[in-house]
Amino acid sequence: MTATVIALSAVTGFVRDRAADLDLGRTDIRPDIREIGGHGLLSAGLGGSDIREITELVEQVAGESLAAGFSLWAQRMSLEYLWRAPGPVREQHLDDLASGRRIGVTAMAAALKHLAGLGELPLQADETDGGRISGPIAWASNVFDDSVIVFPFRDGDGRGRVGVVAADAAGVRIRPAPELLALGATASTGLTFEQVEVRADQLVTADLPGFCGAIRPVFLLLQSAFCTGIAGTAVRESGHRLDGLGAQFRDEYRQLAGRYTTARQALYDHAADAHATPPAELLRLRLEAARLAVDATRLESTLCGGAGYALRCGTNRRFREAAFLPVQSPSEGQLRWELSQYD
Structure with a gap:
């Protein structure tokens, strides 16, 4: 086996062993990110258009724990943002994020929504070149006291920019994290900036428009990867339960397995040259991957029967994890709206 394959196997085993504790709130995702970074996997393909290696990593990790896969996606996107920053900014943060020593927060959802024509940027600076920034971040993940936050804002002239700040900087207020269904370990919550x-x-x-155009293919493809990751596990588990009463679901299973194969093939085709993929194709894949994950975990739960209601059962956890995907930004509503603009 190659070193990368060995590292991937070690990482997925690490995440698998911790998945139940993540789900039950006994730990958080920081050890998982450090483990992945320690194997040198976080920066695979960084800055390139071929992102198949990091796509496989996100997919495999999410197949063991969507919480870990989701936070891995956020960490990698923070790296993507800061890799594109000016040299001094990049040098200050990149190594710590790539090693997993420090956790990255991606708070860019508002920017992508804004550029789609669905709202203004909520953070506002008082000067043209930054200055002091105030306003809310409605939702972000990986929000720990020692995290690094990458965020969009309007400058004093109303133009979109992107900045980076430490989560413990003066004026950054982290709201108490709500209790979440299956994803509490991701430290997801809102923030408020008060003259930061x-x-x-x-x-x-x-x-901002050029920057988001550059990062959006990776953003959406790696989101699709954590969707196909959990979907793949659910499809495989369902395939073991098609005897007896489960035989009534064989047609549904075959259809679902076919959708999974098609979506996964499209994911890796696009990941081979992420920046060459038409925007509408990225949106369609992201929408289908999320729907697929919801449908696959529902079928697994149905086939598992009453045993799937046990809180510590993997089937139960995946069903709860997938419930998040229709509202994950871009939400199903936003994806449908954006796709309607191509009709």
Whole structure:
């Protein structure tokens, strides 16, 4: 086996062994991110258009725990953002994020929604080149006291920019994390900025549209990967339960397995050259992957029967984890709306 295959096997085993504790809130995702970073996997293909290696990593981790896969996606996206930052900003943060020593928060959902024409950027600076920034971040994940937050904001002239700030910086207020269904270990919550200073050396870009155009293919493809990850596990588990009363679901299983194969093939075809994929194709794949995950975990739960209601059962956990996907930004509603603009 190659070193990468050995590392991937070690990482998925680590996540598998911790999945139940993550689900029950006995731990959080930081050890998982450190383990992945320690194997040198977080920065695989960083800055390139061929992202198949990181796609496989996200998919395999999510197949063991969507909480870990989701936080891995957020960590990698923070790396994607900061890789594109000016040299001094990149050098300050990149190594710590790539090693997993520090956790990255992606708070860019508002920017993608804004550029789709669905709202204004909620964070506002009082000067053209940053200054002090105030406003809310409705939702972000990996929000720990020592995290690094990458976020969009409007400058004093109303133009979109992206900045980076430490979660423990003066004026950053982390709201108490709500109790979440299956994803409490991801430290997902809202934040408020109250006159948070952002200097010129904390600016990632002054070109929000160009920046988001560059990162969006990776953003959506890796989200699709954590969807196919959990879907794949549910499909495989369902395939073991098609005897007896389960035989009544064989047609449904075959249809679902076919959808899974088609979606996964499309994912890796696009991941081979992420930036060449038409935007509508990215949106369609992301929408189908999320639907597939919900449908697959529902079928697994149905086939598992009453045993699937046990809280510590993997079937139960996957069913609860997948319930998050229709509302994960971009939500199913946003994806449908954006696709309607291509009709």
